[in-house]
Amino acid sequence: MESDKKPLSTTAARDRILTCTSVALLLAFLYYADNHFSEYNLRILNNIAIFIVLAVSYNLINGVTGQFSLEPNAFMAVGAYTSAILTLSPEEKLRSFIIEPIVWPLSEISLSFPVSLLAAGLVTAFVALLMAIPVFRVRGDYLAIVTLGFGEVIQVVANNLVPLTNGPLGIKGLQPYTNLWWSWGFCVFSVFCIVRLVNSSYGRSMKAVREDEAAAEAMGINAFRIKTLAFTFSAFFEGVAGGMLAHLITTISPSLFTFLLTFNLLIIIVIGGLGSTTGSILAAAIITWSGEWLRVVEEPLNIFGFSYEGIPGMRMVIFSMLLILAMLFAPKGIMGRSEFRWKGLFDRVAAVCRSRRAG
Amino acid sequence: MDRPLFRTEDLTVFFGGLCALNKLDVEIGRGEIIGLIGPNGAGKTTAFNAITGSVRASSGRIIFKEQDITQWPTPRIARSGIARTFQNIRLYDDLSLIENVMVACHSSVKYSFVEAITGLGRFSRDELRIRQKAESLLELMGLMDSAKAKARSLPYGSQRKLEIARALALNPDLLLLDEPVAGMNPNETMEMGELLVKLHSEMKIAVGLIDHDMGFVMRVCHKIRVIDHGIPIAWGTPEQIRSNEQVIRAYLGSG
Numbered sequence: 001m002e003s004d005k006k007p008l009s010t011t012a013a014r015d016r017i018l019t020c021t022s023v024a025l026l027l028a029f030l031y032y033a034d035n036h037f038s039e040y041n042l043r044i045l046n047n048i049a050i051f052i053v054l055a056v057s058y059n060l061i062n063g064v065t066g067q068f069s070l071e072p073n074a075f076m077a078v079g080a081y082t083s084a085i086l087t088l089s090p091e092e093k094l095r096s097f098i099i100e101p102i103v104w105p106l107s108e109i110s111l112s113f114p115v116s117l118l119a120a121g122l123v124t125a126f127v128a129l130l131m132a133i134p135v136f137r138v139r140g141d142y143l144a145i146v147t148l149g150f151g152e153v154i155q156v157v158a159n160n161l162v163p164l165t166n167g168p169l170g171i172k173g174l175q176p177y178t179n180l181w182w183s184w185g186f187c188v189f190s191v192f193c194i195v196r197l198v199n200s201s202y203g204r205s206m207k208a209v210r211e212d213e214a215a216a217e218a219m220g221i222n223a224f225r226i227k228t229l230a231f232t233f234s235a236f237f238e239g240v241a242g243g244m245l246a247h248l249i250t251t252i253s254p255s256l257f258t259f260l261l262t263f264n265l266l267i268i269i270v271i272g273g274l275g276s277t278t279g280s281i282l283a284a285a286i287i288t289w290s291g292e293w294l295r296v297v298e299e300p301l302n303i304f305g306f307s308y309e310g311i312p313g314m315r316m317v318i319f320s321m322l323l324i325l326a327m328l329f330a331p332k333g334i335m336g337r338s339e340f341r342w343k344g345l346f347d348r349v350a351a352v353c354r355s356r357r358a359g
Numbered sequence: 360m361d362r363p364l365f366r367t368e369d370l371t372v373f374f375g376g377l378c379a380l381n382k383l384d385v386e387i388g389r390g391e392i393i394g395l396i397g398p399n400g401a402g403k404t405t406a407f408n409a410i411t412g413s414v415r416a417s418s419g420r421i422i423f424k425e426q427d428i429t430q431w432p433t434p435r436i437a438r439s440g441i442a443r444t445f446q447n448i449r450l451y452d453d454l455s456l457i458e459n460v461m462v463a464c465h466s467s468v469k470y471s472f473v474e475a476i477t478g479l480g481r482f483s484r485d486e487l488r489i490r491q492k493a494e495s496l497l498e499l500m501g502l503m504d505s506a507k508a509k510a511r512s513l514p515y516g517s518q519r520k521l522e523i524a525r526a527l528a529l530n531p532d533l534l535l536l537d538e539p540v541a542g543m544n545p546n547e548t549m550e551m552g553e554l555l556v557k558l559h560s561e562m563k564i565a566v567g568l569i570d571h572d573m574g575f576v577m578r579v580c581h582k583i584r585v586i587d588h589g590i591p592i593a594w595g596t597p598e599q600i601r602s603n604e605q606v607i608r609a610y611l612g613s614g
Contacts, residue, residue: 197476200470200472200482200486201461201462201465201475201486201489202465203475204458205465207453207454207462208451208462211453212449212450212451214413215445215449215450216451216462217413217433218413218437219442219465219526219528220465221466223434229472
């Protein structure tokens, strides 16, 4: 027994050291980026972090628990408005809310950024809980319909509940609190939380519900509770991500949170591999980054004497083609349902070395 | 005499106007192996579904450990000690064998999701406990060698065994097996019979069993309930059933 246990714990220790080292490397990179990168590149890095949070939490309900839902844009709106209203200073509120002044208690309140993010997460999680209770009582695809509808409702509310949201004018003049440390710090935190949850008995139950709900219930799993947990949990992170995004772009309006956001995230988690957290992270980073990088094709170019005027919207054409290619050649996404493991990496490297030597 | 562990009283299930099960009475005592047989479409699986709560009984009662469980939701029935397998194998295909079994241990997990995320409190101890339990069950069913393989990669007979391992992880007092030897060769059937006897003698688990392999049913069951078109037609020991006129007529026709 003793000898059986020892190698296990040493590999576990090795993996832990490697994980800590890579987080330290990430920190070093962020420090470098913070001091040397241009404003534009910093914005991309921040966006990547926020989209990783969104993709990973969206994947928890859609991929891991297998409950098709279309909620991220709605929950981001809830989180963004909550944190924006809470951080704005009373003077700024007086200046911005020109159609109708903001309702009383909120007009006086001005909280710090981290507290407002926490509030954004909690409010969003509460909204998710209210939706989950009726929706998960019945089996079927009601979640997709309800969340899609909620996304539309939230836009109508944001446009018309002027004393709270300032209507179509939106909320301007937010402090740009979100920097690399906030966005990436929260990114690491949320990935850590979700990975731990997925690898616990709760995560296994979520997967069991995805694989066969009736068989999961026959094994004593309360599917209603597990689905509610997954949905509320992902809502919390989506709400905080919404708050981060609000303080990154400093202006929010109802038109920012359209269904297109959800659609992009859906592409991300499908390309990454539905159900794989690693895949969601990779795809979120790649697609967010390439979305910016591909702007090149929309600008005038001059290659070897050929002049190309640049076609607006060309980016989206390329994206669609990439998506079609992905569906043709990697229908299960980048990672399928597997996850990154240090052991898997070592095994792969060893295999490549061996084949090199043999070849 | 002891009160039986489990009994149904006039258990009736209607699907619309179709009576799938009509006034079924079955008693299973602690440590007994009871067979439920009948021609195709007789309502055997419906009976199991009604007992485990996945189909609602139209009337009648189901009593388990002196409690009326007729209206309980499925997960609660499972946690109270009734585990089942499925006729058309229903594993969590994309999970590994060990995970399949550990899922069924979830009801005994005491840590909260906050403890799961932080890794504090009861998390490590509980996780180790259910892992060891799952390993010992896989060992018992002879599946430990492929513990990390995905359930869908298993051959058919092993999938049936994995279903039983998963059901046993619930620590059941009553195990309902829906055609455990269907599609198995004589050797595998023999093994399964030995296994049932072992479960019965070592763990004192009561077993309810559906199967079409009469030799197997007659060999392992203490008592047998025969139903036809939803209607119970006979109840008795294997010898009594073998010579029962009505049973022979149900299976072979009245000629």
